[in-house]
Amino acid sequence: MIILSKQQILDKFDADAITLLLKDGFIAFSQKQVQMPPVQHLLFEQANGDCCIKSGYLQGDKLFVVKVSSGFYHNPAQGLASNQGVMMAFSAQTGEPQALLLDEGWLTALRTALAGRIAAELCAPRNIRAIGIVGTGMQARLHLMYLKSVISCRQLWVWGRSETALEEYRQYAQAEGFDVNTTQNAAELARHCQLIVTTTPSREAILHAVDIQPGTHITAVGADGAGKHELAPDLVAKADKILVDSWEQCTEFGEISQAFQRGMLAHYSLTEIGVALAQNGPFRNNDQQITLADLTGLGIQDVQIVKGILE
Amino acid sequence: MIILSKQQILDKFDADAITLLLKDGFIAFSQKQVQMPPVQHLLFEQANGDCCIKSGYLQGDKLFVVKVSSGFYHNPAQGLASNQGVMMAFSAQTGEPQALLLDEGWLTALRTALAGRIAAELCAPRNIRAIGIVGTGMQARLHLMYLKSVISCRQLWVWGRSETALEEYRQYAQAEGFDVNTTQNAAELARHCQLIVTTTPSREAILHAVDIQPGTHITAVGADGAGKHELAPDLVAKADKILVDSWEQCTEFGEISQAFQRGMLAHYSLTEIGVALAQNGPFRNNDQQITLADLTGLGIQDVQIVKGILE
Numbered sequence: 001m002i003i004l005s006k007q008q009i010l011d012k013f014d015a016d017a018i019t020l021l022l023k024d025g026f027i028a029f030s031q032k033q034v035q036m037p038p039v040q041h042l043l044f045e046q047a048n049g050d051c052c053i054k055s056g057y058l059q060g061d062k063l064f065v066v067k068v069s070s071g072f073y074h075n076p077a078q079g080l081a082s083n084q085g086v087m088m089a090f091s092a093q094t095g096e097p098q099a100l101l102l103d104e105g106w107l108t109a110l111r112t113a114l115a116g117r118i119a120a121e122l123c124a125p126r127n128i129r130a131i132g133i134v135g136t137g138m139q140a141r142l143h144l145m146y147l148k149s150v151i152s153c154r155q156l157w158v159w160g161r162s163e164t165a166l167e168e169y170r171q172y173a174q175a176e177g178f179d180v181n182t183t184q185n186a187a188e189l190a191r192h193c194q195l196i197v198t199t200t201p202s203r204e205a206i207l208h209a210v211d212i213q214p215g216t217h218i219t220a221v222g223a224d225g226a227g228k229h230e231l232a233p234d235l236v237a238k239a240d241k242i243l244v245d246s247w248e249q250c251t252e253f254g255e256i257s258q259a260f261q262r263g264m265l266a267h268y269s270l271t272e273i274g275v276a277l278a279q280n281g282p283f284r285n286n287d288q289q290i291t292l293a294d295l296t297g298l299g300i301q302d303v304q305i306v307k308g309i310l311e
Numbered sequence: 312m313i314i315l316s317k318q319q320i321l322d323k324f325d326a327d328a329i330t331l332l333l334k335d336g337f338i339a340f341s342q343k344q345v346q347m348p349p350v351q352h353l354l355f356e357q358a359n360g361d362c363c364i365k366s367g368y369l370q371g372d373k374l375f376v377v378k379v380s381s382g383f384y385h386n387p388a389q390g391l392a393s394n395q396g397v398m399m400a401f402s403a404q405t406g407e408p409q410a411l412l413l414d415e416g417w418l419t420a421l422r423t424a425l426a427g428r429i430a431a432e433l434c435a436p437r438n439i440r441a442i443g444i445v446g447t448g449m450q451a452r453l454h455l456m457y458l459k460s461v462i463s464c465r466q467l468w469v470w471g472r473s474e475t476a477l478e479e480y481r482q483y484a485q486a487e488g489f490d491v492n493t494t495q496n497a498a499e500l501a502r503h504c505q506l507i508v509t510t511t512p513s514r515e516a517i518l519h520a521v522d523i524q525p526g527t528h529i530t531a532v533g534a535d536g537a538g539k540h541e542l543a544p545d546l547v548a549k550a551d552k553i554l555v556d557s558w559e560q561c562t563e564f565g566e567i568s569q570a571f572q573r574g575m576l577a578h579y580s581l582t583e584i585g586v587a588l589a590q591n592g593p594f595r596n597n598d599q600q601i602t603l604a605d606l607t608g609l610g611i612q613d614v615q616i617v618k619g620i621l622e
Binding site: 001003035037038040041042043044047049051053055057064066068070071072075078080083084085086088090092093094095096097100102 | 312314346348349351352353354355358360362364366368375377379381382383386389391394395396397399401403404405406407408411413
């Protein structure tokens with residue numbers, strides 16, 4: 001069995017090759033070629049931690065993947081990363097363990113950011129005067145890093161709750177080549193930005209319908225479990241077109257779930273990323289539409305990124 | 312992170328210490344102190360394989376456990392064991408991976424056999440003229456090995472479909488100190504035996520109501536998924552008392568599930584092992600009752616056996 005450390009994994013990481021694998025994975029998922037059992041959740045209240053276990057198998061593959069990923073939010077106070085985790089690959093011919101990837105949660109972060117880039121390619125309007133990033137953490141950084149290769153705009157607004165975190169993010173984004181404006185007022189960010197990525201684990205809405213201009217695309221990646229959301233249901237219902245990674249997951253616990261469950265999206269046909277990719281054209285019909293992409297994270301993304309590292 | 316090979320795991324295996332941990336685990340499970348998300352299943356039809364992923368956490372523990380175990384039934388033709396798998400332990404304080412146990416399915420086999428011994432301690436009648444083992448595989452051997460320490464009887468009947476397998480089992484059981492009778496007629500076995508363990512992955516009933524004498528206990532461990540069963544529903548309904556490892560699992564897919572779902576057990580109160588253990592007395596009321604124990608396997612058993620190996 002191969003055991004790879006985080007550094008060995010990052011050395012083998014090729015964003016463009018893995019993006020192609022992720023696209024194939026989304027398409028296969030929407031075509032029902034993927035086994036992806038319901039996610040297992042464990043809660044550790046005394047340590048402010050949670051863990052989710054995902055597994056997946058793409059029909060015909062030589063391997064299947066099991067991922068254990070957790071967030072323990074007291075860790076930073078001890079000098080440890082909040083996100084921890086491993087991915088494992090097993091032979092789909094014999095069941096034997098083949099590889100253990102001690103990625104410390106990085107592969108989850110990377111495949112999420114690359115899915116955001118895929119959503120931006122499908123949905124972004126042609127004219128972007130500024131990019132808006134909601135949040136200042138790891139996802140806020142990785143999304144910006146990968147958007148650079150598909151969006152030419154270098155004007156940036158970033159929203160956060162802490163002045164210190166905003167200043168740190170400013171330095172990061174300037175080093176990436178952006179002109180940076182920081183704000184603690186999300187509506188101000190929305191007034192200036194045509195491509196917005198929301199990356200926080202918020203449990204209350206940060207953006208509302210009144211904040212959003214026509215011709216905006218929003219990618220929301222924070223809602224990966226019941227109760228989390230960053231966009232008000234009235235904003236979700238205002239979108240002209242909605243892209244989801246999984247119809248089932250997004251309507252159950254994604255960013256759009258509250259609006260869906262209240263019957264506010266009855267007139268929509270939600271489109272899965274895999275369906276949009278198979279159609280091979282732009283998702284938005286014109287530059288005035290408001291589009292929304294809801295990314296909850298799929299086991300097939302873990303399968304594909306592990307294949308990308310091992311192959 | 313500690314990595315243990317199968318041999319290192321077997322060297323650390325202490326059956327009696329782990330039996331005590333398993334008893335504590337069953338009790339904690341029945342007292343709702345265990346997080347045990349629904350099992351994930353994957354199927355590999357082209358390789359005649361399947362995989363199940365179990366996880367568990369006993370409230371207050373320092374670690375939680377994830378198990379990946381699979382059966383690939385073409386493996387023996389390639390000189391590989393059918394059962395493959397790993398168990399992993401993670402810190403419940405930080406989420407960090409702590410140990411990888413490359414047990415190749417052994418810990419699952421061992422904790423199942425030890426659960427069978429616990430069921431025998433709770434349910435066996437006082438007078439056993441012969442033990443009956445249905446099946447000739449790994450579980451059939453491990454159950455016999457561990458029954459020896461709680462049952463003094465050394466008369467054995469074993470049922471199997473293949474003469475060769477029966478002969479191999481005879482040699483195994485003789486070396487363990489038993490007087491062995493082999494048969495391909497399960498009713499003949501049942502006529503002679505007061506403690507029967509059924510260990511096959513059969514999908515059709517091997518024993519029926521007419522086969523069983525008063526004063527018999529049967530432990531059934533083969534049914535761990537939908538469609539598998541070894542006992543006819545009329546035999547299940549004939550039992551005076553029924554012990555289950557998990558009310559939920561056993562009624563959904565255990566040995567008793569068919570009888571339960573047909574309404575044939577309406578007059579029963581099924582008793583969980585954890586409840587029976589907490590009552591700290593014998594499960595059967597007299598030596599004439601027919602008792603049945605249905606063991607589907609619980610994630611908490613994996614948690615406890617990993618603790619037993621690591622502590």
